[in-house]
Amino acid sequence: MAESTMKPPKKALSPVKWMREHLFSTWYNALLTLAVGYLLVTSVGPLLNWLLFEANFQGQDASDCTGAGACWLFISQRLNFFIYGFYPDELQWRVDAMFLLLAIAFVPQFIERFPGRKWLGIFGMTGLPIIGYFLIPGGTFGLEVVESTKWGGLMLTLILAYIGILASLPIGILLALGRRSEMPIIRGLSVVFIEVWRAVPLITVLFMASVMLPLFLPEGVNFEKLARALIGITLWQSAYMAEVIRGGLQAIPRGQYEAADALGLGYWRKMGLVILPQALKMVIPGIVNTFISLFKDTTLVLIIGLFDVLGTVQSTVTDPAWQNVAIEGYVFVAFCFWVFCFGISRYSQNLERKLDTGHKT
Amino acid sequence: MARKLLKAYVSKNQLMFGEKTMRKTKSIALGIALAVGTFTASGAMAATTLENVKEKGHLQCGVTTGLPGFSQPDEKGNWTGIDVDTCRAVAAAIFGDASAVEFTPLTAKERFTALQSGEIDMLSRNTTWTLTRDASLGLNFAGVNYYDGQGFLINKDIGVDDALQLDGASICIQAGTTTELNLSDYFRAKGMEFKPIVFDTSEQTVQGFSAGRCDVLTSDRSQLAALRSKLSDPSAAKILPNTISKEPLGPVVRQGDDQWFNIVKWVLSVQINAEELGVTSANADDMLKSDNPNIQRLLGTDGDMGAKLGLPDDFGHKVVKLVGNYGEMYDRNVGPDTPLGLDRGINALWTDGGIMYAPPVR
């Protein structure tokens, strides 16, 4: 047909025209452009100087940080500590293996058409935590035990965030379903659970988990602090997750429930095959939002003396042998968090695009 | 179970009312603490702390989450500091291995509960020995490894040489320490006013001082020099000579296990005595041949001092050889050659004009 060869008209602009249209269209836009441009020019240069050109990367100790820029030497010397915490050097291959598996499972998710990436993703959410469960603490398969008190740094941040994220999703789903259940007891319990946990700041939950809980546990039952913190984080996060998912459930038209009922799917298959796939897809942005904020909230564990990546940095920037390395330390932490949070956010955008079947109900 | 609940009650008080209010509830808490002690002591079937530690194969020691000179991870992630060495010495005494110890970093709020609940075997965390803590928390202080006191760091510009001239000053403080309380006690006693500016971490406190939010920064003296060195221009600030409070810092154990209390107390005493007797980690082996009976008892070549504590008789030798005497421990972590650069001051031996004095090993 004739139309098929016709293309939409292209809107090509020369750079000058583009600038006139986008940057200098009116006098106040022009003013704004100039002001922002001035700020960029005056701030980006010094920033880059500090970050890179005048920064110190090499040397032995504090006295080698002579340049005016950042003292990255401090970070690079302690990198091992910031990544692995107190995990014994000779056993760090176990953590490295987990990092590698994490990369294998999730990096392909950013590559369109990577063969079997769906399966890698599924592995990342099932096999990976199982392997980690055996590999990181050791104690089985002839692996030497490494107590959780020795875990730290970025590794601990990832463990906290990963388990928190992974476990809170199914619990959140169950709570959301419970809250919409027609059975009054289940609904009541879900509402109470959600509202209680949501009303409490994470910092309080962590503090309770670390300070109060051990005293109320029966004698002999001694949870590790990390486990207690993880349970606290997971339950707290589930309550938030439940509310996000409930939003999705509510947005599904009644006709979908009825059609599934009419097909005789029964409650669990109706939810699992028809309602949840749509509801979850709808609230991906909300879910990812809570994931990202959880990822950042894990830093709060430092108030209960767990050394996540921020904790390790914070505990060493006060080293009197080094002058004012706090900024470098916090920039490093910010960078670590940015990498992962940006990754999560990009991944969710990919997912949204992939799951988009074009049309809403 | 009952013991757990009692402990829970004690620490709940501590958590909810803070230490200041706790003085008021002292009598109740004291009674309960006594009961806790009785329970612990009467728990004859329960293993002693020493047995537990031996069975685990390591000592679990609570330290700060990072305080220069006292306990801080180095670039390899190894804990260093005088509080850390105090723990290592106990491990050396029990196992003949100074590395048979694991550290639990604790915040100021967590420290006592961690000890009460049995999460750690001893607490060596820059902790001031006070009556309230000793008597009402079910704890025992086993000695002093550093005599500290609260002091002031000031901006030279304000032209002050003595704390008594600080009336009306704005003062940067770190929240949640005994420091805050001491400060208001001192100013009230002297009939002076001050404007507190409270920060959450010591890092922020320095930044606040550095940015001119306050004229004065107050903290334990042991930290002032280190904090001063963090300033962009250290020479613009100076430390005032006044010490406004007594902060004897030392290791703490659970109440009710006297054997364990004695072990921690005497390991520290052995280190102090070793310095007095001139025994160091370098000469500890040679000193085994010494005919000074005090040294012989200290190192275990004569007598059964160790057995009395439930330790090997050569525990003193192991402590000094592996960790060093008190002076070595001091110099290595906080002494003049370290970034903290603290003179011995009152922490010098009594024989050198200080107050560091340990009962004899006899």
Add this chain to the structure above:
Amino acid sequence: MGNPMTEQTQTSNATPSEQDNTGKKSDIIRVEGMHKWYGDFHVLKDLNLTVAQGERIVICGPSGSGKSTFIRCINRLEEHQQGKIIVDDVELTDDVRQIDTVRREVGMVFQHFNLFPHLTVLENCCLSPIWVRKIPRKEAEATAMEYLERVKIPDQALKYPGQLSGGQQQRVAIARALCMKPKIMLFDEPTSALDPEMIKEVLDVMIELAGSGMTMLCVTHEMGFAKTVADRVIFMDGGEIVEEAPPHEFFTNPREARTQKFLQQILAH
């Protein structure tokens, strides 16, 4: 029971009072003295209906008369509070297993299609056979393709519902219901959300289905369809069955005043 209209139509089969046993065999739906309330609102009042296997029934009536509510009671999308509903010898009670058994045998087509937007047409059709009937995927897909051919859209099998026209979607919805090989099909105004040119394609499919001997209950205002296909037409108003007659009689010689008024309005269009 003593409803004269019911008994009159029953004559084409058998009077239930005479032949309880054999009557049950061929009566696939029996509704006896059924009432339903929404809160205090009495929506359905003393409904009695017996449908024989293979019978095609059209239900019509003014808006709000309770037609949808009635047929939704037959597969328990709505709960009734009084009386009996027996479908394929299974009585509908609170028992979840009984409800699931009935739903498996009763297909339903909705006014707004209610296809699952996250699944392709083919997946929509296979979902229930695979998960409820436990039919192997291959076989389920083959069956689904058969039905999609029957509703004349096999070429759309891999598209998502959002990519189809309304008429196509409704035909998929019919195919999806048929894939469960139900004994009864319920239609709730299947054409009223469609543009006129699409109504015919859906009606054609329904007519073809009627020809195959399926038991059908259709709520519809398509009087042409009623005339050609229905064995009986039921007129509801105010939650009651007002009149029940074979289509010829119903359209040419309605007995009740309310029916006459309704027909006048409808045919005036």
